[in-house]
Amino acid sequence: MRYYPQIEIDIEKAAEFMELTPSKLEEIIEKRNLKRNWDEYNNIYRFEGHAPHMEDGTVLIDHHGSFELVRGFPKIKRAMLLEPAVKESFSGIDIVAVEEKMNGYNVRVIEYNGKLIAFTRSGHVCPYSTERVQNLLKMDIFADHPDIVIYGEMVGPENPYVQKHVYGIDSLEFFVFDIRYKDTGQAIPVTERRELAERYGFKQARLFGEFAISEASERITEIIRELGKKGREGVVIKDPKMVLQPIKYTCSESNCNDLRQAFKFYNEAGRDYLFSRVVREGFQSYEWKESEEEFRERCLRLGESILRPMKSTIEQVESGVRISDEFRIRVRDRNIIDRFRSYLERLGLYVIFEEPEKEGDEYVINVRKMNKSTNDKTLAMLEGQLWS
Amino acid sequence: MRYYPQIEIDIEKAAEFMELTPSKLEEIIEKRNLKRNWDEYNNIYRFEGHAPHMEDGTVLIDHHGSFELVRGFPKIKRAMLLEPAVKESFSGIDIVAVEEKMNGYNVRVIEYNGKLIAFTRSGHVCPYSTERVQNLLKMDIFADHPDIVIYGEMVGPENPYVQKHVYGIDSLEFFVFDIRYKDTGQAIPVTERRELAERYGFKQARLFGEFAISEASERITEIIRELGKKGREGVVIKDPKMVLQPIKYTCSESNCNDLRQAFKFYNEAGRDYLFSRVVREGFQSYEWKESEEEFRERCLRLGESILRPMKSTIEQVESGVRISDEFRIRVRDRNIIDRFRSYLERLGLYVIFEEPEKEGDEYVINVRKMNKSTNDKTLAMLEGQLWS
Numbered sequence: 122m123r124y125y126p127q128i129e130i131d132i133e134k135a136a137e138f139m140e141l142t143p144s145k146l147e148e149i150i151e152k153r154n155l156k157r158n159w160d161e162y163n164n165i166y167r168f169e170g171h172a173p174h175m176e177d178g179t180v181l182i183d184h185h186g187s188f189e190l191v192r193g194f195p196k197i198k199r200a201m202l203l204e205p206a207v208k209e210s211f212s213g214i215d216i217v218a219v220e221e222k223m224n225g226y227n228v229r230v231i232e233y234n235g236k237l238i239a240f241t242r243s244g245h246v247c248p249y250s251t252e253r254v255q256n257l258l259k260m261d262i263f264a265d266h267p268d269i270v271i272y273g274e275m276v277g278p279e280n281p282y283v284q285k286h287v288y289g290i291d292s293l294e295f296f297v298f299d300i301r302y303k304d305t306g307q308a309i310p311v312t313e314r315r316e317l318a319e320r321y322g323f324k325q326a327r328l329f330g331e332f333a334i335s336e337a338s339e340r341i342t343e344i345i346r347e348l349g350k351k352g353r354e355g356v357v358i359k360d361p362k363m364v365l366q367p368i369k370y371t372c373s374e375s376n377c378n379d380l381r382q383a384f385k386f387y388n389e390a391g392r393d394y395l396f397s398r399v400v401r402e403g404f405q406s407y408e409w410k411e412s413e414e415e416f417r418e419r420c421l422r423l424g425e426s427i428l429r430p431m432k433s434t435i436e437q438v439e440s441g442v443r444i445s446d447e448f449r450i451r452v453r454d455r456n457i458i459d460r461f462r463s464y465l466e467r468l469g470l471y472v473i474f475e476e477p478e479k480e481g482d483e484y485v486i487n488v489r490k491m492n493k494s495t496n497d498k499t500l501a502m503l504e505g506q507l508w509s
Numbered sequence: 510m511r512y513y514p515q516i517e518i519d520i521e522k523a524a525e526f527m528e529l530t531p532s533k534l535e536e537i538i539e540k541r542n543l544k545r546n547w548d549e550y551n552n553i554y555r556f557e558g559h560a561p562h563m564e565d566g567t568v569l570i571d572h573h574g575s576f577e578l579v580r581g582f583p584k585i586k587r588a589m590l591l592e593p594a595v596k597e598s599f600s601g602i603d604i605v606a607v608e609e610k611m612n613g614y615n616v617r618v619i620e621y622n623g624k625l626i627a628f629t630r631s632g633h634v635c636p637y638s639t640e641r642v643q644n645l646l647k648m649d650i651f652a653d654h655p656d657i658v659i660y661g662e663m664v665g666p667e668n669p670y671v672q673k674h675v676y677g678i679d680s681l682e683f684f685v686f687d688i689r690y691k692d693t694g695q696a697i698p699v700t701e702r703r704e705l706a707e708r709y710g711f712k713q714a715r716l717f718g719e720f721a722i723s724e725a726s727e728r729i730t731e732i733i734r735e736l737g738k739k740g741r742e743g744v745v746i747k748d749p750k751m752v753l754q755p756i757k758y759t760c761s762e763s764n765c766n767d768l769r770q771a772f773k774f775y776n777e778a779g780r781d782y783l784f785s786r787v788v789r790e791g792f793q794s795y796e797w798k799e800s801e802e803e804f805r806e807r808c809l810r811l812g813e814s815i816l817r818p819m820k821s822t823i824e825q826v827e828s829g830v831r832i833s834d835e836f837r838i839r840v841r842d843r844n845i846i847d848r849f850r851s852y853l854e855r856l857g858l859y860v861i862f863e864e865p866e867k868e869g870d871e872y873v874i875n876v877r878k879m880n881k882s883t884n885d886k887t888l889a890m891l892e893g894q895l896w897s
Contacts, residue, residue, distance in 0.1 A: 198895035209893025368895060387788060392780035397896075399783065400775060403819035404890060407827075416820070420812030421805060428808050431791035439795075502792060505597025507586035507756060508785075 127157050130166070130183045138188040139181070145173070155181070158246050159467065160460075165233075167244025168193070176306070178244040182233070191270055192306040194227055194242060194299070197357060200370045201404040203345075204338040210368050211360060217337050218311045218361045219344065221327040222369055223296055224285050224354040225276035230254050230295075231303070232263035239275075245468075248460040250275060252452050257295040262321040269309075272299035274326065279451045281465065281488065287352040292451055298326040298357070308363035331361060341370065342409070349374040373419060376401055377426035385430040385444060388495040399423065438499040445473075446490040453483050465490075515545050518554070518571045526576040527569070533561070543569070546634050547855065548848075555632025556581070564694070566632040570621070579658055580694040582615055582630060582687070585745060588758045589792040591733075592726035598756050599748060605725050606699045606749045607732065609715040610757055611684055612673050612742040613664035618642050618683075619691070620651035627663075633856075636848040638663060640840050645683040650709040657697075660687035662714065667839045669853065669876065675740040680839055686714040686745070696751035719749060729758065730797075737762040761807060764789055765814035773818040773832060776883040787811065826887040833861075834878040841871050853878075 128150050136146040149155050154170040157163060164183045168175050176193030200206030211217050228239045228250050237258060239250035253275070263269070275282075277290035288294075297318045300309045309317065311328075318325050332340045341356060348355060355371030376398050383390040402423050406416055434444050452458060458477060465472050471491045477484040502508070516538050524534040537543050542558040545551060554569045564581030588594030599605050616627040616638050625646060627638035641663070651657070663670075665678035676682075685706045688697045697705065699716075706713050720728045729744060736743060743759030764786050771778040790811050794804055822832050840846060846865060853860050859879045865872040890896070 198897060201890045201896050202893070205891060205893030206895060207893075210895065384791075387791065390784075392784045395784055395787065396778075396780045399815055400819070400896075403772075403775065403816050404823065406816055407820050407823040416816070417809060417813070420816050421809045422812070423816065424808030424810070424812035425805070427787055428791050428794055428804070428811065431788070432795050432804070435792065435795040502589045503593060505590070505593030505595075507594060507598065508589050508788075509586060 128155060128166070130181075131186055134186055135181065135183070135188055139175075139190065141173070156244075159464075162238070162246045165246060167240075169243070178240070178242050180229075180240055180244045190304050191229060191231055191240065191244075192301065192303075193244065194229065194272055195306075195366070197367050197369045199401075200358075200368050201401065202408050203341060203370050204408065206368060206370075207334060207338050207341070207358060211334055211337075211358075211365055214360055214362075214365065215334060216331050216361055217334060218331045218359045219329040219337070219341055219356050220298060220311075220359065221329065221348070221353070222355045222357045222371065223274040223276050223288070223298075223326055224283060224375065225274040225296075226250075226280065226282040228254070228273060228275050228295070230258060230271045230273065232260060232267070236260075237263075245464075248457055248464050249281065249450055249452070252454055252457045253293055254295060256453060257293075258323065259321060262317075262323075266317075268303050270301050270303050271297055271323075272301065273297040273323075279449050279485075281448050281450060281461075281490075284448055285352075294324055296326045297323045310363050311359055311361045314363075326357075329356065345370065345372050348372050352378065371401070373402060373405055373422065377422050380423075380426040381430050383430075384427050385434055386446075386492045386495040387431045387434065388498040389492055395427070434495060435499055435503075438496060439503055443491070443496050445492060447487065448490070449485060449487050451480075451483050451485050455484055458484065458486055516543060516554070518569075519574055522574055523569065523571070523576055527563075527578065529561070544632075547852075550626070550634045553634060555628075557631070566628070566630050568617075568628055568632045578692050579617060579619055579628065579632075580689065580691075581632065582617065582660055583694075583754070585755050585757045587789075588746075588756050589789065590796050591729060591758050592796065594756060594758075595722060595726050595729070595746060599722055599725075599746075599753055602748055602750075602753065603722060604719050604749055605722060606719045606747045607717040607725070607729055607744050608686060608699075608747065609717065609736070609741070610743045610745045610759065611662040611664050611676070611686075611714055612671060612763065613662040613684075614638075614668065614670040616642070616661060616663055616683070618646060618659045618661065620648060620655070625651075633852075636845055636852050637669065637838055637840070640842055640845045641681055642683060644841060645681075646711065647709060650705075654705075656691050658689050658691050659685055659711075660689065661685040661711075667837050667873075669836050669838060669849075669878075672836055673740075682712055684714045685711045698751050699747055699749045702751075714745075717744065733758065733760050736760050740766065759789070761790060761793055761810065765810050768811075768814040769818050771818075772815050773822055774834075774880045774883040775819045775822065776886040777880055783815070822883060823887055823891075826884060827891055831879070831884050833880060835875065836878070837873060837875050839868075839871050839873050843872055846872065846874055 132146055133143050136143040149172055154168060154172060156167050156169055158165040166181045168179045176195050178193030180191040182189040227242045230237055230239050237254045237260060238246055239254045241247045273295045275293055275295055276288055277293040278284045278286055279292040300314045301307060315325060329344050344356060349372035352374055354375040357367050357369050359367040380398055383394055402419060406419055437444055462474050473489045475487040477486045520534055521531050524531040537560055542556060542560060544555050544557055546553040552571045556563050556567045564583050566581030568579040570577040615630045618625055618627050625642045625648060626634055627642045629635045662684045663681055664676055664684055665681040666672045666674055667680040688702045689695060703713060717732050732744060737760035740762055742763040743757060745755050745757050747755040768786055771782055790807060794807055825832055850862050861877040863875040865874045
């Protein structure tokens with residue numbers, strides 16, 4: 122067998138554990154679709170790209186020749202038209218459970234060598250999230266249930282990824298929305314999972330209720346309108362038994378807020394990112410049978426959410442300011458600051474960390490993430506260069 | 510040398526004519542970047558992709574071993590911010606000429622075997638455009654100047670590509686905007702070219718005037734505001750000597766009209782198409798220092814131009830109608846109808862031609878172009894499928 126310098130696992134044993142042929146696993150490694158984590162996590166690997174029967178971001182832990190798998194969080198598909206999508210996706214069952222989809226970032230938490238660790242969606246061990254979950258979650262659930270993975274949303278303003286103030290959270294909280302068995306990826310049914318999370322004192326994504334399929338889309342529409350007014354994101358609609366795949370549905374306001382955030386850095390904003398959000402607005406407007414006035418409000422909201430941040434960026438760059446993303450993080454363990462900076466740099470980001478300030482037993486650090494592409498493009502246009 | 514079944518030119522001679530090495534030309538052929546036309550035009554080839562020093566859509570005509578080159582129309586770059594772009598693009602000269610950029614489709618006309626033929630931008634010989642130019646242009650210019658290519662815009666409602674009613678044209682007209690020497694691609698200076706076109710009785714893109722660089726952006730902004738009100742597209746700003754590259758600048762209204770047209774078929778609308786038009790609005794809004802009210806009007810215009818056609822498409826598909834692009838063409842030579850249909854089919858379009866109706870000495874034909882992707886996607890959503 123070939124030797125892969127970055128990958129030091131026993132390929133035969135690992136392949137057998139994952140029910141792959143060794144040559145299949147070798148192929149994944151050859152294509153560089155198995156990546157290794159750093160530092161004390163260097164026996165933790167993550168799958169990138171599409172490995173067969175393996176959700177993206179799936180993690181393989183090598184305990185000196187015995188293995189453990191932490192499956193990636195399955196992508197939840199989106200309803201464009203709520204009513205037909207609910208009927209079609211949940212045909213054969215009578216009731217759906219509706220939980221809030223919170224706007225933060227998705228992490229998976231497991232116990233590892235007597236500590237909690239937090240994986241981002243891509244399967245990286247995030248040093249900041251890992252430090253935070255030590256303070257946010259108690260470990261006793263893993264003593265009783267060593268075979269589970271806790272999936273949750275990290276929500277609040279103090280984080281490097283998605284900063285939201287609409288949840289009344291000052292720093293950062295962890296909200297459980299899913300618990301699954303480690304190796305199979307099988308999810309625990311909604312009621313059972315919520316009772317389990319409750320028993321161990323976890324915060325949870327809100328359950329709006331269980332609704333009969335016949336009334337679900339009407340009830341969810343009401344919920345979505347209310348969430349929209351509050352600037353919240355949307356809902357995930359689930360088979361209470363977690364056998365059928367959940368679907369998601371979101372608010373126009375949240376959609377437009379995403380665009381507003383993205384178009385500050387218009388030259389980094391993905392074409393697909395823009396297109397997919399625009400299309401959601403079209404379908405919701407159709408399904409809600411809006412009056413001409415409501416429709417024009419939606420059109421104005423969409424247009425403003427794109428042009429206002431973009432115009433403001435051009436104005437700032439013209440006035441000599443270089444735009445950047447600013448965020449704040451908070452840690453108890455001061456060593457995490459450098460660890461987290463080098464983590465972000467390894468991911469290819471250009472970040473500037475200000476001096477930590479002590480607040481009680483914690484350190485607060487302001488960070489600026491520079492977005493070179495939009496700054497450069499805007500300057501070039503101001504200097505009279507042509508678009509293309 | 511290898512034999513390329515589709516390509517029957519003498520590679521050594523052709524390469525020598527184009528100042529390429531034979532192996533370079535072979536490489537272009539291998540990569541299928543040299544394509545052959547059909548029927549009586551099967552000795553006319555076009556370059557696709559990027560051949561070195563050759564504009565896209567450049568045409569090579571093989572006269573039994575002696576060659577002729579018709580260069581593709583050079584891409585005109587776009588000003589995002591008019592004032593700095595004019596200063597930067599035309600530094601070193603004092604005066605620019607400003608001509609109207611009309612909204613139709615770009616064709617190149619040459620004389621070929623005693624007839625006129627019209628190439629589309631990609632270098633295809635378009636049977637419809639070719640038939641039309643026989644009636645729109647007199648050939649005598651080519652007797653006097655056999656070494657020129659006439660570049661113009663086909664404008665008006667009766668065409669398969671871009672149908673516009675804003676020019677007061679009932680059928681289709683040809684407006685010259687450029688005349689170049691065939692082999693070198695060198696353009697004739699603006700005044701000389703306009704006099705030449707005038708002398709042979711051609712319609713021409715409007716010349717707004719020649720302006721000093723110092724006042725050009727202000728004058729052009731006034732012109733753009735007026736053109737916008739009339740639903741017209743914009744301007745091309747040129748070095749009167751045609752030595753420096755021209756630049757283009759367009760109206761927000763035209764930009765939004767493009768989106769309105771495109772989003773009827775939202776699932777075919779390119780992501781880049783949407784993104785680039787959105788970005789233009791942001792820059793123009795900044796440069797025009799709009800009041801809050803004007804800015805909101807622009808945002809509304811942008812939002813409506815995307816969502817209104819999309820919503821209408823969903824409503825139509827829901828009501829059982831399948832959306833399509835409808836256009837009308839008019840020919841004198843009835844044989845062209847079938848030729849043109851098979852041309853469109855060869856380009857991969859699904860078209861339905863209605864029965865020709867005789868009007869005077871011409872035939873009028875209504876054509877429907879079906880857009881399967883948007884119809885299918887909309888139906889799927891209405892049936893409750895998920896986006897992805």
